[in-house]
Amino acid sequence: MLFDSHSHITDEKFKNDRDDVIKRAFDAGVKWILNPAVDFQSSLDAIELAEKYENIYAAVGVHPHDAKTLDDNLLSLIKSLAGKECVRAIGEIGLDFYYDNSPRDIQRHWFRKQIQMAKQVGKPIISHDRDAHGEVFDILCDEDAFENGVLMHCYSASAEMAKEYVKKGAYISLGGPVTFKNAKKAHEVAKVVDIDYLMIETDSPYLTPEPYRGKRNESAHVQYVAKRIADLREIPVELVAEKTTANAKRFFGIL
Ligand SMILES: [Zn+2]
Numbered sequence: 001m002l003f004d005s006h007s008h009i010t011d012e013k014f015k016n017d018r019d020d021v022i023k024r025a026f027d028a029g030v031k032w033i034l035n036p037a038v039d040f041q042s043s044l045d046a047i048e049l050a051e052k053y054e055n056i057y058a059a060v061g062v063h064p065h066d067a068k069t070l071d072d073n074l075l076s077l078i079k080s081l082a083g084k085e086c087v088r089a090i091g092e093i094g095l096d097f098y099y100d101n102s103p104r105d106i107q108r109h110w111f112r113k114q115i116q117m118a119k120q121v122g123k124p125i126i127s128h129d130r131d132a133h134g135e136v137f138d139i140l141c142d143e144d145a146f147e148n149g150v151l152m153h154c155y156s157a158s159a160e161m162a163k164e165y166v167k168k169g170a171y172i173s174l175g176g177p178v179t180f181k182n183a184k185k186a187h188e189v190a191k192v193v194d195i196d197y198l199m200i201e202t203d204s205p206y207l208t209p210e211p212y213r214g215k216r217n218e219s220a221h222v223q224y225v226a227k228r229i230a231d232l233r234e235i236p237v238e239l240v241a242e243k244t245t246a247n248a249k250r251f252f253g254i255l
Contacts, residue, residue, distance in 0.1 A: 001243050002226060003248035004219040005173050006092075006126065006153045006201035009035045009056070010045035011140055013147040013216055022053065025219035031055055034252060036092045036126050036153075040074055043081055050086035051138040056200035057252060059089040059126055064075040065101040075113060082121040088252040091126025092116035092153060095139075097215035098131040107255055108139065108166060112250070115143040124149025133157040138163070146170055149251060154203050159188040166197045176207035176217065177226045190232045198226045199251070201245045 004025065013023050035050065036059040037043035046058035049113040062070050062083045082090060093114040095107050118125045127150055129136040141152060150170040153175070155162060162172050172193050178186040190198075200211075200222055208217035209224040226244065237255065249255075 001245055002029050002200070003032040003034075003220040004030050004202050004204075004223050004246075005034050005151065005162070005199040005248045005251075006036055006175070007204045007219045007222075008032050008042075009033065009204070009219070010042055010049055011205050012143075013039060021218045021220075022056070023031065025047075025222075026055075028220035028223055029224055029241075030219050032057070032248065032254065034059060034088065034126075034248070036089070038092065039066045039069060040078060043078055047081060047084060047086060056227070057088045057254070058084075058086050059063045059091040060125075061089050061090045061093045061114055062221075063092055063098040063129060063195075064094050064111065065099060067102040067107045069164055070110045070113075075110075075117060079117050079121060082117070082123055087198055088254070089124050089126050089149075089151070090114055091151075092128045093125060094128035095132035095136050096128060096130040097135075108135070111136075111139055115140070119143075119145070119148050122148070124151065126151045126153050128153060129155075129157065133161060135224075137161065140170075141168075151199065151251060153201060154207065155189060156185070158185060159192045161228065162189045162193050166194050171197050171247060172201055172228060173201045175201045175203045175225060176209035176213070176221075178242075179209035179224055180213070181210075187232055190229045194249040195243045198240075198244055199241070199248050200229065238254045
């Protein structure tokens with residue numbers, strides 16, 4: 001049984017075949033899926049989907065790309081959604097200094113505000129970090145985010161830093177890039193991170209793993225991430241499945 005800890009099933013790329021995509025995932029051994037939001041509308045959509053499917057859960061929040069759309073009013077609307085039973089995290093939130101779709105100061109401000117909101121509602125956060133490794137870590141420390149729960153989604157920083165995160169009690173999630181031949185950093189992370197703090201994800205429809213690289217990604221493909229991690233650690237894939245699923249269930253509070 002697999003747990004895809006990060007799959008954007010409500011993305012418009014799935015609008016014509018969403019139910020088929022979900023069925024394929026369940027048929028491929030994926031039993032649980034966490035569907036994160038990127039803005040207010042996708043927060044509403046994630047809740048609607050989670051209320052329809054028993055084993056699909058939602059996160060609500062605003063992605064750093066869309067940080068410029070946030071204001072205090074919208075944040076309190078999102079906070080009011082966060083208390084729902086199907087909402088298991090705030091996310092994805094963080095910093096993206098690769099695309100810089102929102103000004104960096106705006107990203108920093110709303111990352112902090114959303115961490116504070118997560119602590120107020122008692123939900124963990126799903127953190128997005130692209131080319132902002134040092135600053136994401138510093139803000140998480142500064143805001144005392146770790147005791148509330150932190151998941152570093154599609155982790156792309158160094159193995160050394162991953163160990164620092166785990167020391168703080170944060171979880172590390174790996175996605176499609178770990179299946180790429182030249183992804184040396186992700187391979188190192190897959191090998192050294194304490195298996196009790198590891199998760200797997202697709203980040204679908206993005207970051208498609210081998211052997212489907214270049215095509216639209218979907219949750220059924222999380223099995224290739226699990227397989228690659230098992231090969232890198234030289235352990236059975238069943239053990240990777242068992243551990244990463246148990247970790248995700250613990251993190252998201254699923255019995
Ligand atoms: Zn994502």
